[in-house]
Amino acid sequence: MTITARRQAQRPARRPAPRLATVLDIARVEARLLVRSGLVLAGLVAGGVVIWLFIHPVEPLWWNVAWEIGEGQLVLAMAVLVAAQLAAGRASRDGLADLYASFPASAGTRALGQLAGLAGAIPASLVLIGASAGAVELIGAIGTPAITVLAGGLLLVIAAGAAGIAIGTRFAHPLAGVLGALALFGISSQSGRFSGAVIWLLPWEFHQDDLGFIPGPLTGYPPAGAHATELAAFAVLAAIVALAVTVRAVRARAGLATAGIAAVALIGLAGAVQLRPIPTAALNHLVTESANPASAQRCTTASQVRYCLYPGFGSLLPSWQAPVNGVLAHVPARPGHTLTVSQVGTTSLDSTLTHGHPKRQVARWDAELGRAPAIVRPGSAIYLPVGSWPAFGGQLADARFNLALAAADWATGIPITSSNGPECVPFDQAREAIAIWLAILAAHPRASELQAGLPAHGIGAGPDIHGTIVPIWNFRGAVAGQVDPFGSIPLTTEAGYLLAHAMTSLPEQKVANVLKDGWSRWINVRTTDAQLAAALGIPMPKVPVPPTALVRRLIANQGPNIEVCGSG
Amino acid sequence: MDQMKVSTAAVRASGLSRQYGATKALDNVDLTLERGITGLLGPNGAGKTTLLSILATVNEPDAGQVSVFGLDPRDGAERVEIRRRLGYLPQELGYHRHFTVAGFLDYIAILKEITDRRRRADEVARVLAAIGLESRARTRIRALSGGMRQRLGIAQSLLGEPELLILDEPTAGLDPEQRLRFRELLSDLPVDPVIVLSTHQADDIAAICPKVVVLLQGQVRFSGTPAELAATAASRVWAADERDPRAHLSWRGGDSRWRHVGDQPPDGAEFVQPTVEDGYLLLSHAAGQR
Numbered sequence: 001m002t003i004t005a006r007r008q009a010q011r012p013a014r015r016p017a018p019r020l021a022t023v024l025d026i027a028r029v030e031a032r033l034l035v036r037s038g039l040v041l042a043g044l045v046a047g048g049v050v051i052w053l054f055i056h057p058v059e060p061l062w063w064n065v066a067w068e069i070g071e072g073q074l075v076l077a078m079a080v081l082v083a084a085q086l087a088a089g090r091a092s093r094d095g096l097a098d099l100y101a102s103f104p105a106s107a108g109t110r111a112l113g114q115l116a117g118l119a120g121a122i123p124a125s126l127v128l129i130g131a132s133a134g135a136v137e138l139i140g141a142i143g144t145p146a147i148t149v150l151a152g153g154l155l156l157v158i159a160a161g162a163a164g165i166a167i168g169t170r171f172a173h174p175l176a177g178v179l180g181a182l183a184l185f186g187i188s189s190q191s192g193r194f195s196g197a198v199i200w201l202l203p204w205e206f207h208q209d210d211l212g213f214i215p216g217p218l219t220g221y222p223p224a225g226a227h228a229t230e231l232a233a234f235a236v237l238a239a240i241v242a243l244a245v246t247v248r249a250v251r252a253r254a255g256l257a258t259a260g261i262a263a264v265a266l267i268g269l270a271g272a273v274q275l276r277p278i279p280t281a282a283l284n285h286l287v288t289e290s291a292n293p294a295s296a297q298r299c300t301t302a303s304q305v306r307y308c309l310y311p312g313f314g315s316l317l318p319s320w321q322a323p324v325n326g327v328l329a330h331v332p333a334r335p336g337h338t339l340t341v342s343q344v345g346t347t348s349l350d351s352t353l354t355h356g357h358p359k360r361q362v363a364r365w366d367a368e369l370g371r372a373p374a375i376v377r378p379g380s381a382i383y384l385p386v387g388s389w390p391a392f393g394g395q396l397a398d399a400r401f402n403l404a405l406a407a408a409d410w411a412t413g414i415p416i417t418s419s420n421g422p423e424c425v426p427f428d429q430a431r432e433a434i435a436i437w438l439a440i441l442a443a444h445p446r447a448s449e450l451q452a453g454l455p456a457h458g459i460g461a462g463p464d465i466h467g468t469i470v471p472i473w474n475f476r477g478a479v480a481g482q483v484d485p486f487g488s489i490p491l492t493t494e495a496g497y498l499l500a501h502a503m504t505s506l507p508e509q510k511v512a513n514v515l516k517d518g519w520s521r522w523i524n525v526r527t528t529d530a531q532l533a534a535a536l537g538i539p540m541p542k543v544p545v546p547p548t549a550l551v552r553r554l555i556a557n558q559g560p561n562i563e564v565c566g567s568g
Numbered sequence: 569m570d571q572m573k574v575s576t577a578a579v580r581a582s583g584l585s586r587q588y589g590a591t592k593a594l595d596n597v598d599l600t601l602e603r604g605i606t607g608l609l610g611p612n613g614a615g616k617t618t619l620l621s622i623l624a625t626v627n628e629p630d631a632g633q634v635s636v637f638g639l640d641p642r643d644g645a646e647r648v649e650i651r652r653r654l655g656y657l658p659q660e661l662g663y664h665r666h667f668t669v670a671g672f673l674d675y676i677a678i679l680k681e682i683t684d685r686r687r688r689a690d691e692v693a694r695v696l697a698a699i700g701l702e703s704r705a706r707t708r709i710r711a712l713s714g715g716m717r718q719r720l721g722i723a724q725s726l727l728g729e730p731e732l733l734i735l736d737e738p739t740a741g742l743d744p745e746q747r748l749r750f751r752e753l754l755s756d757l758p759v760d761p762v763i764v765l766s767t768h769q770a771d772d773i774a775a776i777c778p779k780v781v782v783l784l785q786g787q788v789r790f791s792g793t794p795a796e797l798a799a800t801a802a803s804r805v806w807a808a809d810e811r812d813p814r815a816h817l818s819w820r821g822g823d824s825r826w827r828h829v830g831d832q833p834p835d836g837a838e839f840v841q842p843t844v845e846d847g848y849l850l851l852s853h854a855a856g857q858r
Binding site: 021022025026029090094095096098099100101102103104105106110249 | 621624625626644648649651652654656657658660661662663664665671674675676678679680681683724
């Protein structure tokens, strides 16, 4: 025997390296690559932007915002899917397949390592959750964070990553990952096409909007726990597919098949749970607190104004009181009846909520909601829908002006409630200009915002009042829907606004004295704009009259008749 | 005695055949490899890469058997054990361009199941030093020249001190100095591995390979020492002032005289010392593969 042969015979076979250690080492490298991935970083930023776009317009309600944060996670999930697919297809795409095939770590071990490396996507997801939650709390969130829903968003990211690896092990071309991400987005964005609880079976529900208008969380709805389970099972299933592509051993394949069946069964089970109807008791409670707000709302009276809010919404009170008090401070005399500012809960139940309930029951709920004060409007009240009050910025300023204008309408006797009747216009009524002037004093809107309500080309359109087109001043914020969601607040005329604008150029005390001296006259329905202008010593602003042809067309095209506002 | 020879061969292939469509890449190849360097010579398409990929357990033969250190690659567990002792440089190696040099080697070391982090770091440092890329450890691979990438490919094959080192055209793309350094590198390996390298550089073979195998048309046409291969051309290489049309191949040397290689030297020819290249050329011509 030669020396070489003896040495070979003496050399002990290497101890098999623990497979787990290799998997963990691969996972560590892959996780680090994922953490540093520009793609994931871009997904994180884009996800943050999407969440911001969703949450910033209105005061955030946690039971709704948690799902909206998930919509940002969906964007991150798309990026992670592409990054994971690129990682899984890296060896093949970079011309290293032969070299990798010569290593003791098998393709299955690599796939396992890459799946474990998806832990690298967790920090990005947690950063998104943390930053969003921080922003939501900073804005002034109502309710408490829904941990299960937030965790569901994290699971969505992991499941998308697993899907990316499953795709990448079979299809190395980068386009495969992009198509996978687009498919994920496509499926989720199509939720508007579905009705009923089916929407919760999609990776992430993108179009739900009923949650934003309910006055509190519904017990067990949406089915966040079951959805998180579904996503976890999807992640496992995708991982099994990724391993099945790479594993050759018959026993291992049999094990994977068994695990796959279990994952599919779990998805089915989680789906069945999500399709269960919302308990009748929970919907009864929702309908009751919306149709009969007094049963749930807490009312406080301040400066002779009654504010009624659902539990948990107390933080909105100061934001409401400021514009209302601002108006009241300048009103010489208040009307005899009390002003109520009240929240409005949901006014209808869509099929997502009523899924699985008998039609007769749904009809009963609809009938009950139809008797809600916000619909029947029995008294003098300003109704503010849940989930529509802006949190900050220009939209909050608009909302405050709207609320101030509604309070000023009440103070000047312009009707702010009518029982499902058509909206009215205080045409050539001095009280309209006074109301706008009061609202401007109370809410201090930006001049540019006010001017933006004027017709773009100087010639405005509006309703036909006794054969005359009355140009309307459309305050931009009026379409935001913060005040009165039912479209029966009075219209504001261009003439009224221009007169109010002219009043703001006068010394405030001078206007106040004129109004104080003849308040009952000024708020009389028959007192005209010209009379007020004359009393103030200012010329009546001219409103451009639309050309005859335009008038004819506008009259022909206009909808239901709009009446001149009477007494409030 | 024959039985002893068989049992001591580190790598043994017998009756290997591999076919791609109608093309026979390997045709009943028998081969034994001992510790030390074996050079594999052959023209493009001779089956070198196929043979090396089978030895590296990347490909499977259609027929025949391979034994590496007494292990059978057809058995899953034994195949893994072979891979644990293997260093492989494929002919066309790609790279993860966005990885750093050290990062790439670390990743490969993980795939070679070097799980101890300190040992892995030491190994990466060792092979980087061996190929002279220490200063490029943090450089992205996309920033490396072609020669540097080839050296990186060699470096990855050395990770883990493999007992079987399979190098498919390792000197392609290397400049003359790097080729000499490569020879030095193989000579300085800390263990005494079985090394098989394919190359078109006959002078590399002559310089560092105690054994050479010539593969032509998928068959082993020669197996012996470089001196024996050169000796096959004895009395068939001659010099002359004019070009001799009887030669298979002629070229003018630096001294302006013609060097001829052929089977029919003229009477009174001025024979010169044959080289490995000459022996290979004559074998190749005989096989009709020029």
